[in-house]
Amino acid sequence: MPCLWLQHNKSQIFLNVGIVDANTVVDLVGGNRPDIQNNMFTALLDTGAQVTAISKRAADKLGLRPIGKVPIQGVGGLSYHNNYLFQVAMVIPIGEQNAGKIELAVHIFHKPIEGVELNIAGDQFDVLLGMDIISNCSLAIEGNGTFSLSF
């Protein structure tokens, strides 16, 4: 089972994830691999979020096309936000450092995510990684400032 072992800051958990247009992943069958390096974004891991959300700037950078709108419960009641169809990828170091390079593997979660567009203030992160992804993983948060995410 692939596993990421990273550090948290004792108040929030950030990690880098790849976001891939669900249509691109379908093309993998034809050998058209997405360029994950250009699709990486900082994500905040949030067990309080039912679904994964993405900033508009990230959606625009990837050229994602909204598929519809979904109702979000908020302070002022319901509001409808764009949603997108994409897949989430994790990049895992798998090999020894060789000539300054670490061998990496890409794990793409099979099920497409119906991700919500969220107005994320600031530039600390672009993806809110919600329970639609986390519930497919094993998450262990350690008191020594590390966490592991297996999937």
Next chain:
Amino acid sequence: MKKNQASVARSSGVDIEIERNLRVFREKLQNLKLHHAGRYVLMHSEEIVGIYDTVRDAQTTGAAMFSDGIFSIQKVSSDPINLGYFSYALPVAAAQ
């Protein structure tokens, strides 16, 4: 028309299509929930084109039927999504 102008025009067209289709979808939602709760509605020009079990099926069919990409997909549900902290956090500008 330059490529980026074409992309902006297409994006605007999708946004308008989504808004119009959403209005019609919300009018029909209560009836749709009777027999299609949890399924996905493919819409084009304010009409329901098909109803599918998965969002992937709806998206694939929409892309095949409408090569300009002007269509939208709505899940047959009225349950709002809860984003936890972010559902209840006011943007800084709104709080001032």
